[in-house]
Amino acid sequence: MLSLEELNRENIEGKQENPESDEQEILASFDFLTEILSRLPVKSLLRFKSVSKSWFSLICSPEFIKSHLSLSAKNNNTDYTNYRVMLRIAQPEFNLKDCSLKSLLHDESVIEESDLDYPMKDSSISFLIEGSVNGLICLVRGAEELVLWNPSIKTYKKLPVLRSKMRDSYRSTYGFGYDEIHDDYKVVCIISRLHDFKEVNMYSLKNNSWQKIDCPRNGARLINSGEFVNGRLHWAATADLGLERGWSITSFDLANEKWRKVERPCYREERDGVLVLGALGSNVSMICNNSTIQVDVWIMNEYGVKESWTKMFTINYTIRTLVDYLFSQFFCLSKRGEFLLRLESVFLICNPKDNSIRFPEYAEFSDGLLAEIYIESLVCPLSQNEPRTQQLR
Incomplete structure (x- = not known):
């Protein structure tokens, strides 16, 4: 050639x-x-x-x-040819694997998985996958180490340490997303104690620095990582210490740095159910356990419009513990109109048209499973003047 x-x-x-x-x-x-x-x-x-x-x-x-x-x-928003599923497996040791999303969705007879080299592989300390945007994945270990990593090009960047006196004694909640207006990837770290927000910091990849930003005014406990949809991060929030009532949705706009409340659907009495947020394509979605053996799946068809919430599916599934349920995850819609989600350590593919559920061939995992879909891309977390030593061979 x-x-x-x-x-x-x-x-x-x-x-x-x-x-x-x-x-x-x-x-x-x-x-x-x-x-x-x-x-x-x-x-x-x-x-x-x-x-x-x-x-x-x-x-x-x-x-x-x-x-x-x-x-x-x-080109891949229906068959997901260039998408992969990253799996964090905690037992017998912390490890990262990935497999083809297409093979998982389409019940291919052989679903190949591969071990990954990643920045925190030499550590026995637990780490979390805090989100994926445009091929970049945010990994967090403890209170100090944050990494942006593109597994497709085997390049990562360690973020500057966030200097905060409250960092060790309070709880940190994260979100990772892309500010399209300013062409910038951003990480939000919310430091809180119970329902009291102490400090919010935001990292800018373009500036390679942290800065303090305004805290949300409503006192609530944010659950899990922020879900990135429509240029905003979204957290499920509760005002109740027992995680039993008073659920809401809090969002943060990465471009204008404004906090707001997103109306949730009226699914039962105010005190019933525990919700977990997700993203299905460009729509905010949620699952809510309305009993110990049933889980409802909802999707917001028009962003910000309460009346556009639609219940897509009810799954009869027994949840072992509340903690397992809170770490459930949404993933995607297939070209057949099915959606993939994970409850506890099992993947499910649900079809709203006939209320059927099927389990992919490669569905059972050990406890401690976290998963994240990412698209293979060339997006590099390093600037041109940064050394290329932050690459995995």
Whole structure:
């Protein structure tokens, strides 16, 4: 295959008679090449970076990376060809694996899993997956170490340590998302004690620094990691210490840094049920245990409109403990209209059309399972002037 430089040289040497026409043809050849490369998987593009300096510059350019990401998301929003499921398994030791989302959804006979090299692999200390956006994954270990990591290009960035006097003695809740208006990836850390918000800090990848921001005014306990939908992070919040009543949804806009309350559906009496938030595509979703053996699945079809909440499904499933339930997760809608979710350590694929449930072949995991879907992308958490030592081989 000819490199871009060779292609350009052949065009120039072969057609000196009409320079203006030559230039147009060279530009057309470049656009055609870009169009082809932007549709290839990440693994192929990583190999093609060594073809020539021109190819390297093109594939590493911010414009190409955004175009490739956009096409990958657009072309795979139904069959999820370029999406993978990352699994954090706690037993017998903390480890990360991943598998193809497409194979999980489509009941392929062989669902291949692979061990991952990751920044915290040499540690026996528990870590959490706090979210995934555009191929970047946020990992948090203890109160000190936060990492943004792209497993597709094996590159990670350790975030600066958040200096706070309250960090060790209070509870930290996180959220990770992308500010499209400012083209910036941001991590939010909320430091609280029970229902008392002490401090909120936000990390900007573009500025590589933390800054304090306004705390939410409503006193509530935020549960789990923030779910990123429509440029905002969303947390389930409760005003009750026993996690039994008073549930609400709190959101934070990454662009204008405003907190607000998102109306939840009227699903039963105010004091009944415990809700867990999720994201299905571009919609906020939630599951609510309305009894010990039933779980309702809801989706907000029009963002911010309370009346648009729709109950999609009721699952008859016995939850062992409240803690197991609180770590349940939503994942995605398939092209067949089914949705994938995890309850405790089991994956379920539910079909609202006939109220059926099926379990993927690769469904049983040990306790301590956390999972996150990510798209394979070229997005790099490092700036151009940062050393490339933060890469995994």
